[in-house]
Amino acid sequence: MSQAQKPRVGLFVTCLVDLMRPGVGFAAVKLLEDAGCEVIVPEQTCCGQPAFNNGDRATTRDIALKAMDAFAGCDYVVAPSGSCAGMLRAHYPELFAGEPELAARSAAFAARCHELTSFLVDVMKVETVAAALNARATYHDSCSGLRELGVQAQPRKLLAGVEGLDMVPLRENDTCCGFGGTFAVKYGEISDSIVTKKCENIEASGANLLLAGDLGCLLNMAGKLSRRGKNIEVRHVAEVLAGMTDDPPIGAPGKKA
Amino acid sequence: MTVHSTTPQFKQNAHAALRDAQLQQALGNVRVNFVERRATAAARLPEFEALRDSARDIKNHTLAHLDLYLEAYEKKVTEAGGHVHFARDSAEACAVIVDICKSRGARTVAKGKSMVSEEIGLNAAIEAAGMRAIETDLGEYIIQLRGETPSHIIAPAVHLNKEQVEQDFRRVHVDLDKDRDLTAPESLLAEARAVLREQFLSADIGVTGANFLIAETGTSIIVTNEGNGDLSQTLGRAHIVVASLEKVIPTLEDAAQILRVLARSATGQDMSVYTTLSTGPRRPGDPDGPEEYHVVLVDNGRSSMLGGAFQDMLRCIRCAACMNHCPVYHAVGGHAYGSVYPGPMGAVLTPSLIGVDKGGNLPNASTFCGRCESVCPVRIPLPKMMRHWREREFERHLSPAGQRYGLGVWGFFARRPTLYRWATAMAMPLMAFAGKTRGRFASLPFAGGWTQYRDMPAPQGKTFQTQWKARGGRTR
Numbered sequence A: 001m002s003q004a005q006k007p008r009v010g011l012f013v014t015c016l017v018d019l020m021r022p023g024v025g026f027a028a029v030k031l032l033e034d035a036g037c038e039v040i041v042p043e044q045t046c047c048g049q050p051a052f053n054n055g056d057r058a059t060t061r062d063i064a065l066k067a068m069d070a071f072a073g074c075d076y077v078v079a080p081s082g083s084c085a086g087m088l089r090a091h092y093p094e095l096f097a098g099e100p101e102l103a104a105r106s107a108a109f110a111a112r113c114h115e116l117t118s119f120l121v122d123v124m125k126v127e128t129v130a131a132a133l134n135a136r137a138t139y140h141d142s143c144s145g146l147r148e149l150g151v152q153a154q155p156r157k158l159l160a161g162v163e164g165l166d167m168v169p170l171r172e173n174d175t176c177c178g179f180g181g182t183f184a185v186k187y188g189e190i191s192d193s194i195v196t197k198k199c200e201n202i203e204a205s206g207a208n209l210l211l212a213g214d215l216g217c218l219l220n221m222a223g224k225l226s227r228r229g230k231n232i233e234v235r236h237v238a239e240v241l242a243g244m245t246d247d248p249p250i251g252a253p254g255k256k257a
Numbered sequence B: 001m002t003v004h005s006t007t008p009q010f011k012q013n014a015h016a017a018l019r020d021a022q023l024q025q026a027l028g029n030v031r032v033n034f035v036e037r038r039a040t041a042a043a044r045l046p047e048f049e050a051l052r053d054s055a056r057d058i059k060n061h062t063l064a065h066l067d068l069y070l071e072a073y074e075k076k077v078t079e080a081g082g083h084v085h086f087a088r089d090s091a092e093a094c095a096v097i098v099d100i101c102k103s104r105g106a107r108t109v110a111k112g113k114s115m116v117s118e119e120i121g122l123n124a125a126i127e128a129a130g131m132r133a134i135e136t137d138l139g140e141y142i143i144q145l146r147g148e149t150p151s152h153i154i155a156p157a158v159h160l161n162k163e164q165v166e167q168d169f170r171r172v173h174v175d176l177d178k179d180r181d182l183t184a185p186e187s188l189l190a191e192a193r194a195v196l197r198e199q200f201l202s203a204d205i206g207v208t209g210a211n212f213l214i215a216e217t218g219t220s221i222i223v224t225n226e227g228n229g230d231l232s233q234t235l236g237r238a239h240i241v242v243a244s245l246e247k248v249i250p251t252l253e254d255a256a257q258i259l260r261v262l263a264r265s266a267t268g269q270d271m272s273v274y275t276t277l278s279t280g281p282r283r284p285g286d287p288d289g290p291e292e293y294h295v296v297l298v299d300n301g302r303s304s305m306l307g308g309a310f311q312d313m314l315r316c317i318r319c320a321a322c323m324n325h326c327p328v329y330h331a332v333g334g335h336a337y338g339s340v341y342p343g344p345m346g347a348v349l350t351p352s353l354i355g356v357d358k359g360g361n362l363p364n365a366s367t368f369c370g371r372c373e374s375v376c377p378v379r380i381p382l383p384k385m386m387r388h389w390r391e392r393e394f395e396r397h398l399s400p401a402g403q404r405y406g407l408g409v410w411g412f413f414a415r416r417p418t419l420y421r422w423a424t425a426m427a428m429p430l431m432a433f434a435g436k437t438r439g440r441f442a443s444l445p446f447a448g449g450w451t452q453y454r455d456m457p458a459p460q461g462k463t464f465q466t467q468w469k470a471r472g473g474r475t476r
Helices: A015-020 A022-034 A057-070 A082-095 A100-111 A116-123 A143-149 A153-159 A188-204 A215-227 A237-241 B007-018 B021-044 B048-064 B066-079 B090-103 B115-120 B122-128 B138-146 B162-172 B185-202 B228-235 B252-266 B311-315 B327-332 B343-354 B371-375 B382-395 B401-414 B417-435 B464-470
Strands: A008-011 A038-040 A076-079 A113-115 A132-140 A163-167 A209-212 A233-236 B083-087 B108-111 B132-135 B205-208 B212-214 B219-224 B238-244 B274-278 B292-298
Touching: A008 A022, A015 A022, A015 A215, A015 B417, A015 B464, A022 A038, A022 A116, A022 A237, A022 B464, A057 A082, A057 A100, A057 B401, A076 A082, A076 A116, A082 A100, A082 A113, A082 A143, A100 A113, A113 A116, A116 A153, A116 A237, A132 A153, A132 A188, A132 A237, A143 B371, A153 A163, A153 A237, A188 A215, A188 B007, A188 B327, A209 A215, A209 A237, A215 A233, A233 A237, B007 B021, B007 B327, B021 B252, B021 B327, B048 B066, B048 B252, B048 B311, B066 B083, B066 B212, B066 B292, B083 B090, B090 B115, B090 B122, B090 B205, B090 B238, B090 B292, B108 B122, B108 B185, B108 B228, B115 B122, B115 B238, B115 B292, B122 B132, B132 B138, B138 B162, B138 B185, B162 B185, B185 B228, B205 B228, B212 B252, B219 B228, B219 B252, B228 B238, B228 B274, B311 B343, B327 B343, B343 B371, B343 B382, B371 B382, B401 B417, B417 B464
Parallel strands: A008 A038, A008 A076, A076 A113, A132 A163, A132 A209, A209 A233, B083 B292, B108 B132, B108 B205, B205 B238, B238 B292
Antiparallel strands: B212 B219, B219 B274
């Protein structure tokens, strides 16, 4: 990438990272800057999935239009989430089908949107990251990233370059963790059964660190692992890749002041 | 639908299913066996993905010209000496079939496995008319003995274990030796075969479903692994095929294409053990076969799906790959859905059959993980169609009030970025402070559906956007 023309990347923080774990956002900024990008963070809220997946198309459209405006000046839009990137990339164009002008605009917008690890590997051609962590980790493939965007090899490729990190396989790594956005609350009992099976597989993997690329899934799995009394750390993959693991893991007690 | 549906009680059904240890054990087999077998079969065939495209295209082409292919099919069946009956709904379909059976003086009707016969409630109609319906598929036979409905569209008794089957056989087959050994699965199979053989021979009429109806030739095709379909349809005086109208496809070559993805997607077999083609009744000089051949084509709402948001669902070839790969099906099993068709395909089809006001729970009970679509041999966008139902529900104000209210409040802020940033900048540090000591919440107001089952990790503190601004990060 030439020095003069750094690609301008708009960070789509995602509402969960913005509210629950801003550290993931700063990890994403570091990874993007290290890869040679100029990062901007336009004022934003959410990709609109809660409305979209609960049948409220009008609200989803409003949110999508706002988001497309907010990121209008960016070469790329990158989200530390396969689910939100999938919404921007796969579903925004659906919202405007049959409206030629907006359909074209949303298709052009969608083509610029990427999930973080796949953007680093596939677009920025990042080969390795400068990070180290002594841990035995396993990786859960979040559904939207995996099936809507084909994110599977990219995070593993980058994780392979983290010094001291031992990756172990996870059985049924491509099955859902039971989060599903509002599903986890609307059908809490079924969600519980699904995340319980997921935790059994995580516990059987022998890992002491669980990684994934979506905070929704991570909150769900971390919440269930701690409820089960398991001492397995849970982090977003960006934190490890950026070498920013000083914050306590997801759901762990804060540092003593 | 004539069959009683418990779909509106889906949550209660699911609650009971999650507490049924025996059921949970049986579902564990679905979760592992079907998934592994399908993956192996797909990996073995290099052109599998291309065949899925081809299967999708064949069905799409047929649906775009369904009227023409149905007419062509009817003409060919008639030329072969058979009769085609069009039935608008379950009641009409049952009436036609019962009438054929009664007018031939039938006492016993042997049935091959057919989901559409479950949909129209055929067994009940046959029994109500004073005749016996005997299911000849092993799984269907077992659940008929138990007075149950199928819990899976290709493995109807998948919710049971062999001890339960043994108990049922001992309860029903009372004329057999009380001390016989039924511990091995093979012995159960042998006993069922022996009992069913007598039933086949005594049957007056055979009823089967159809996997395909061929417009080019007027042929109906069924695939089975037990050969029961062959016996059902050839030993009786009349063979009645009952099928929903989207089963028609243009040519035998098309069927050969789709068969290559059907069994692989369903059970992981390259082909089912029996693929049986029937065209018309026995011809002069034929050594066997039925004297009469009837086809009852059931609409039951399908024609109204044509040209609409749910047309793609009519591509379904009933392989069950979607439910075999569904985490919700794995959790609660087929009966919890309370409908004839469970799993993702059932979640899309059921509201079409019974209305979204009664069936709305099913398309909502999905995490949208997309695994169903990723294995569907005809590439039906199942999550997208479930979302369509949620949109219909939302538009008609059928979704629960609490959910709508919560979504409304969230939507108000999500549409107003500056207000959103303000409100969250105030709220998150408070929440972070409250959760700092443990790093998580064991219970939270308004989030009981979450914290009843798992902890809610505490937020880190100030929002990302607050911190970004404070650091002088660029926003444009």
